[in-house]
Amino acid sequence: MVLLPASRQKRHFNAAEGYLLLEMPEQALRELSRIGSTEKDSEKYYCLLGQAQQLAKRYKEALDAYQRAYEKSPENLTTLMGMAWCHKRTDQLPLAISIMEEAYQNHxxxxxxxxxxxxxxxxxxxxxxxxxxxxxxxxxxxxxxxxxxxxxxxxxxxxxxxxxxxxxxxxxxxxxxx
The missing domain is CATH 1.25.10 (Leucine-rich Repeat Variant)
Known part of the structure; x- marks a missing residue:
């Protein structure tokens, strides 16, 4: 198990978020790959991974990451909207609607x-x-x-x-x- 200092972990998370804001998914994925194994099993990591995969138009991979984030925090709006968006783009419109109806329950x-x-x-x-x-x-x-x-x-x-x-x-x- 690789343990990185918390400040370095935070730097990689912040860098990934920055790259996502700039719509640079490959760079965000690179930063996420540098995060230590203990932090990789977090809602934040999976949500960012989902966003990066979504931006890279890898919708099935994004759905996998969002599902992991959802299992850790089922009310996270970013996760729910990302899941719905990817379901729409993988021709699963009924699932997209269902996820957004779920999002409406909490938001x-x-x-x-x-x-x-x-x-x-x-x-x-x-x-x-x-x-x-x-x-x-x-x-x-x-x-x-x-x-x-x-x-x-x-x-x-x-x-x-x-x-x-x-x-x-x-x-x-x-x-x-x-």
Whole structure:
């Protein structure tokens, strides 16, 4: 068993987090590989590993890492959102929805959770749930409206009158608050 000084462990974790912020997954993975064996069995390590694998578009490996993080801390929002995102990209949309519903149970105050549920329901062809979650997310965080134009998950709804109404209503409220 390799034991590294705590300061060196922390440096590798911090470096990995920095590389992830810069969207440099290979460098983050390199830093994570330098972490000692005792720290590798931690929720933080597995969550960062999942993020790096996800960013490197290795979704199955990311899911494995996120699953290990989930086993250690099942309420971690970063882990739950990462798992859902990877399930979506591995054509497991029902699992993505299920994970985001689980995230909502513990993070109902996070508008991004509601927004992601809306996206996944839109992809699943469930207009009613998609619009319900979208409207709720926009009422919680009106700034999310800026994401909608570029969000391909909503492509199937763009010409729908109800979708337009939800988005325009939120846009009206956003401009009134400016």
């Amino acid at each position: 109902s105050d996070e508008a991004v959770v509601l927004y992601n549920l809306s996206c996944y329901f839109a992809l699943a062809g469930d207009k009613t749930n998609a619009l319900s979650w979208l409207g709720r997310s926009l009422r919680m965080e009106p700034k999310l409206i800026k994401l909608i134009e570029e969000e391909s998950d909503f492509d199937s709804l763009r010409s729908d009158k109800d979708f337009k109404f939800v988005v325009e209503s939120a846009g009206d409220k956003t401009s009134q608050n400016s």
